[in-house]
Amino acid sequence: MKTHKITQAPVPMRSVGPINICGPVLQEKLSVPLATYETPLWHSVGRGARVSCLTEGIKTTVVDERMTRSILLEAADAPAAVAALHSLVTRLDDMNQVVAQSSRFARLIDMHSQIVANLMYLRLEFTTGDASGHNMVTNAADKLIPWILTEYPQLTYCSISGNYCSDKKATAVNGILGRGKYVISEITISRELCERRLKTTPEKVVDLNIKKNLIGTMIAGGLRSANAHYANMLLAFYLATGQDAANIIEGSQGVVHAEVREGDLYFSCTLPNLIVGSVGNGKGLGFVEENLSALGCKESREPGENARRLAAICAATVLCGELSLLAAQTNPGELMEAHLKLER
Template sequence: MSRSPVFQFDSPREAIQFSRRLPDFKDALVRSAEATSRHARLQNVTSHITGSDVYVRFDYTCGGAAGQNMVTIATQNACNWLRNTSFASELNIRNFLIEGNMSPDKKPSWGAVVAPRGVEVVSWAVLSDAACQQVLGCTTERLYKTHRLLQEGGIRNGQFGCNVNTANVVAAIFIATGQDVAGVAEGAWAHFICDYDYTSKSLKISLYMPSLPIGTVGGGTGYATQQEALQIMNCAGPDSKSRLGGIIAAFAIALEISTLAAGASDTFSESHQRLARKNKI
């Protein structure tokens, strides 16, 4: 989990000087940040200069918690030390903001793909042509070509990421397990890939999800119903965050395949009419 405060200076020269000196304070920043929590562990401190401002990204591990609030408190304490240290007069910091919008909290951004924020996970599957026809009602080749059509359309439309509807699964499991639902904005980014083997007619499928901001302790995970959902999936407790991420990715790839097959077999509209409307056909 990350937080990215911004420090303001009178000129780019001072911003550059601050950025160059920042690595010298890494140990002190670690001590200050980690003093606020038993679980937050500061891993990296990275600076980015924009004009006379320096955005500093603090990256943490947070144990079993998602950690959004945890890292906010830890980063505030670290930055308070930086602003009050005996070197503060030399640093010439003019202003400070705890979040400068460079950690993509609750919003889609390329930063959440380049530098994962939360649990990074990949799921994959191999479909035989026989199973595809029996269960999904289409051939693997048809499924593959349908995916290519959606992929090309997404590129033409400037789609952020490449998937069919991973947000459905992410939103549903986030609500059921007490996650911060606003995190769907960053967590639903996914890269869905199909690779067709023309010899065996099998279809290799993978789904990469770089930033699932999830936890299995703390926050909404402690509510009775949400705790029950976590227990059903054997994801309750501090050591289950990666397992929960894997389950989300597994359900997401299953929905990707199912929805893609509905389009490939021309039953997408029919299924909505038959299953989701009061006046069923």
Template sequence: MDEYISKIRSGDLKLYALEKSLPADDAVSLRRKYIEEETGADLSAVGTYTIPIDRVVTRNIENMIGCVQIPLGVAGPLTVKGEYANGSFWLPLATTEGALVASINRGCSAITKAGGTEVRILRDGMTRAPIFAAKSVAHAAEVARWAEDNLLLLKVAAEETTNHGELIGLTTYTAGTSVFIRFEFDTKDAMGMNMATIASEAAAHLIEEETKAKLIAVSGNMCCDKKPSAINIIEGRGKTVSAGVFLSDELVSMVFKTNSATLAEVNTRKNLTGSARAASFGFNAQAANVVAAMFIACGQDPAHVVEGSNAITTVDLVEGGVYVSVTLPSLQVGTIGGGTSIATQNACLSTLGVAGGAENPGDNAKAFAEIVASGVLAGELSLLGALGAQHLGKAHRELGRGEK
């Protein structure tokens, strides 16, 4: 090991190239030792892990030195009545935020007592938007029109790059001489960002060849990936999904120790008026909490919590109780590819019955989206209930999470 470290220090061996000379576990151990010596830190805690890493070091991470462990809890059972997910589920939640799992668990209990969530996928399409430079405003308009008129040609070019993805549409935007073509793909059970990028690149080259516009970048930020954006809220990205449940007045009182009118007022004044006053893109109480915890547990890209938190929560006073719903316009999930193949994350997807590709491609990812949305609804209900009953601080104190 000392010989390898000497070569790294001399520059004869690159730190990132260790897996070419050593088995994966040995390469990770050596790299960790080198970083320990360089920084003076004790990294022994990150050197203990159970996941097989041969695939991880080639597909999921570079310069690996170990694993950071995040506590994993479950909430449930949660009854879901979707078109793809239909049954009772235990939600795997990876988090370091005390009281979060307990909160979601209470929401799951209320929903299940009420008979379960109604949940539907309203739209499904992953986007990528190349940007082109035109010669003039007139040329920019010609480029946009050519793309709109030749969807079938672009579809052929794009789909030659993938066995599963389908180009299902495009929308054009211009800004002076800049032209953006926002492609939308059905990526089946994959989240599909890489698939969409490669396919968009092929279609973009055809546009460049036919229109003589210069392709500047395969992503022009009209996609819009991993950034807060109005376009994803309005047009959707990934799965657009809504979940709702009717809670009787008696159930609201029994589970949340408040009443239906208070629940509705808290939502209106906090989630709607408060969010509007803050010019927030998220009109919800804590959607990102549930999305992040499930994403980390189930091998999703954590950066897509940005889009996943673009949720709006509504509470409608109806006869005998309230109808509470959440709508997530840009929930980006997959059950194959990326981190879903890591053993621990794959195990979490397996607890939900959605690991891997479905017999009917796309059904597992849609089922997972329905479950996540239902989990978000559980989290919203619980926090609104705690706020309505003035119990939020009390809950944190009783669970030992309050900071003095």
């Protein structure tokens, strides 16, 4: 069998910022590495970063965190599946004893379920320390399945993943329940600063957010999503920090909200599916380790704190790019003019 040599696929990378970040997780000004072929993104995020430094900062709040794996089990009929489920939901402590055998950091915190005919879909939800947790939760689920089948012989195995997780797919369940870190970033920008640095007004940004992000996404059939380009910032941040880049699929689900408050602009980005980790697969590359260290996400802290810090930085970065693009699109021709100038 032929083995293929592992080579590198270089992607242009540049540090952008500093971004002024405040909130419960961190209060710092720091530059953020972004790896992308869409080089105007650096300038767009950079404009948002400069604005943040002229305000009190971007407040970032980690609302919740959980990584999911949905297992699929089968019974002879619906009553048998329901009976097993009613018992299982009362045995979280027993299940966590099994989970503890798979990892020092994984902990089962909740379950959600769907019964379809004779099929039982169990959405197992774990905390995973500083890892994003894909492999950790799959390993935990792999250990749980034999225990469940022993305790409930009316059930049989169907799949380690039943798509109710949902991994790397845009689904309503992720937007509702969250997958990864649920993070909100917020900023308040004075009218004068909007006009001077963003070349727009608070009213124009609010109006465009309603008509483009909310109504436009709705008529397009968007799923739990109302934003302009979360995926751009997420991909660049994920590649620079060694994340599983395919997770931008669920990560790009999220809502932009904007208001005029006493003449100023309140602008926020909600990201319920931000999947990042500071340890684990993909983190061993030299440039990734350097980037994570520069972001202060390789420090000796309590388990989970480095990953929460990384998520907060990522959410602030998303806000910078989202704000800049929406501001640009309030002005005819500005977006294309910038791309022509920077790419050609």
